[in-house]
Amino acid sequence: MIRVQAEDFDVGAELASLSEGNHGIGGIGVFVGLVRDMAGDDKIGALTLEHYPGMTERKLEEIEAEARRRWPLEACLIVHRYGRLEPGDRIVFVATASAHRDAALESCRFLIDWLKTEAPFWKLEETPDGGKWVDARDSDNKAKERWVK
Amino acid sequence: MIRVQAEDFDVGAELASLSEGNHGIGGIGVFVGLVRDMAGDDKIGALTLEHYPGMTERKLEEIEAEARRRWPLEACLIVHRYGRLEPGDRIVFVATASAHRDAALESCRFLIDWLKTEAPFWKLEETPDGGKWVDARDSDNKAKERWVK
């Protein structure tokens, strides 16, 4: 399942509902992304996440479907926020549940790596000099390349 | 930090306290292990986790220290339960927080792989034929070998 929302989410509640009643789950891999107060050498006050409604949901659904093709997942949830976020705020949540930990941990990493280069979100940082659009990181493209078959 | 306890834990609360006030954290990698109702082909009703008090804490502390040597972690928590657990119950929780997602996700995986072969816990499954000690899995040793330098 995927969700794109401005609101915060409750990690404990999301995980509980993900695994509830499914006793075939042996492991859940999770990644939670937070807003840092340092981006490079500039202290940031906050950031605004812009996204492309419609395409964002579509890409996230495709990413989830690809993970489910590659690993035997019992459950999968991606939540990504948009709008203005402050340091310490949650940005993204990826959780994958499987019978075994390998599938859970690998698919979790796959999803966050893929999402970073495919899902149409853009970060605008508030810096002392005004707003600054974050540049795409080459390391993110390299991380995705690991998964390209 | 490490904890060995009979009681359940609250994943959301643990994660919140892990990252609270630390705005240098950009990503948290988490693994939650649950009791499955299938072990091989035998349906299990519950299991009892035995451990070696004293040595368990020591090994977990060593494992955490090793992860902190290998990755720049902002925070790290391992919680492992013992005693009788039923299908769906949480067994283990590993969370690692770092500025960047690579360090968080890799160290999380390292910790659970290492813990599986080093921390003195043993699972006794309740099966229709009575109690059955779980055999160590060769795949766990292979998973650990990936990390041996």
Add this chain to the structure above:
Amino acid sequence: MKLLYFAWLRTRIGMAEEIVDPPSEVTTVGTLVDWLKTRGPGFAEALKDPSVVRVAVNHDYVKADHPVRPGDEIALFPPVTGG
């Protein structure tokens, strides 16, 4: 066709979306971008480096040779930075 601009392409172009009716030689993403660059300094500046412009037609990433048709929703944006 409907055009959408995001992130710094939006701020440089000064507009989030518009409906356009390009000339008949605009048949692909590449010829669309070439035409857009003639529409003013904001467009020329925003689109000058094709290596940092991604294009999606009807929510799918496409390349320069992908056809564009009336009725398409075409989005132009920089490489993504979410997650």
Add this chain to the structure above:
Amino acid sequence: MKLLYFAWLRTRIGMAEEIVDPPSEVTTVGTLVDWLKTRGPGFAEALKDPSVVRVAVNHDYVKADHPVRPGDEIALFPPVTGG
């Protein structure tokens, strides 16, 4: 020295822990295990396959040539299966 047994070693031996005062030829983990095997059929059965017996002295994993001394806490157990 104090001996601890866990998991199926404990159930086969029929005891979780004991204090022992082994003969003087017991100077290493290996000679300790050899001596333990002479102490009854439960011990012999539990310790017959050294490939599935792990030994910790004072909370550290050790091999067969590791010395054992009075006052040590020595634990014998199967490969671990937690997590």
